[in-house]
Each structure stands twice: as structure tokens, then as C-alpha cells.
Amino acid sequence: MTLAAGKILEGTVVNITNFGAFVEIEGKTGLVHISEVADSFVKDIREHLSEQDKVKVKVISIDDNGKISLSIKQANVKKKSVKPVEVEWGTEKKKANTANFEDIMSRFLKDSEERQQDYKKNQEFKGRSKKSF
Incomplete structure (x- = not known):
């Protein structure tokens, strides 16, 4: 050998x-x-x-x-068996996930609008302060 x-x-x-x-x-x-x-x-x-x-x-x-x-350590490595993941395809979980998704999206839109308003106010303030110089 x-x-x-x-x-x-x-x-x-x-x-x-x-x-x-x-x-x-x-x-x-x-x-x-x-x-x-x-x-x-x-x-x-x-x-x-x-x-x-x-x-x-x-x-x-x-x-x-x-x-x-x-x-020695590489010779003694045992291969791990991979088990398949079980997935439940029930419709109840889909409804729960979409409700959570809708809540998340509405919060995101609200936060986004507030940030845009703050940004516009900040830009207007910067524009006014530049004119005074």
C-alpha cells in the first residue's frame, strides 16, 4: 500500500x-x-x-x-448524519405570518413617514440658514 x-x-x-x-x-x-x-x-x-x-x-x-x-483528530472525525427538516404546511400559520407581516409593514410605513417629515424640516432649516450668510 x-x-x-x-x-x-x-x-x-x-x-x-x-x-x-x-x-x-x-x-x-x-x-x-x-x-x-x-x-x-x-x-x-x-x-x-x-x-x-x-x-x-x-x-x-x-x-x-x-x-x-x-x-489524529482528522482521522477520528465522524460524519454527522443530516436529518431532514420537518415542515408543516398548514394554512393557519400562513394567516398568522401575514398578519404579523401586515403589522410590521404598517409600523414601517409610519416610521418612514415620520423620518421623511423630519428630513424635510431639517433640509428647510438648512436652506434658511444658508440664505442668512
Whole structure:
């Protein structure tokens, strides 16, 4: 089996450092950065992993020099099932929504007319004050 980005494999933790863990997969060693160990913040990696642990990892990338980047948290992501939304198509709710809509529109029109009147008064006042100079 060849290593490729996106593959999920099982490996063994061979070394732990402050910045991550080295995991051996298919005879090669890759790095799981500390930010890729768990979904939550990891202050001390040794609280999550120890040497010789068997872990499931996802190959994130393999660069030109052969360095392998791995992720434990991406390998353990479970797909969430999407449930369809239930919609009630009753006519009672439509009437209630239109009544609310009509109330909202009448309030909007009232506020809009008041604002227009204030704006016109303000413009008239500005026009008068410019003439006096």
C-alpha cells in the first residue's frame, strides 16, 4: 500500500516531543503536530499519547523531501448524519405570518413617514440658514 494524502492508516507512536509525536506507518515515520492530536487545546501531549500507542492517523501531506504530516483528530472525525427538516404546511400559520407581516409593514410605513417629515424640516432649516450668510 502506498502512502498518499488523504489516506487513513493505523500507526505506532515511536517518539514524543513537546511539539508533537512521531508515528511509524508502513515502515516510514511521520509527524503528528501537537495541534493535530485532539479537537481541544493540548497543553501537554503526554496526557493524550504515550510511546508504543496504536493510533489511527490521516496523511495530511507528503512534501518533496519525504516529510510526512499526519493528523489524529482528522482521522477520528465522524460524519454527522443530516436529518431532514420537518415542515408543516398548514394554512393557519400562513394567516398568522401575514398578519404579523401586515403589522410590521404598517409600523414601517409610519416610521418612514415620520423620518421623511423630519428630513424635510431639517433640509428647510438648512436652506434658511444658508440664505442668512
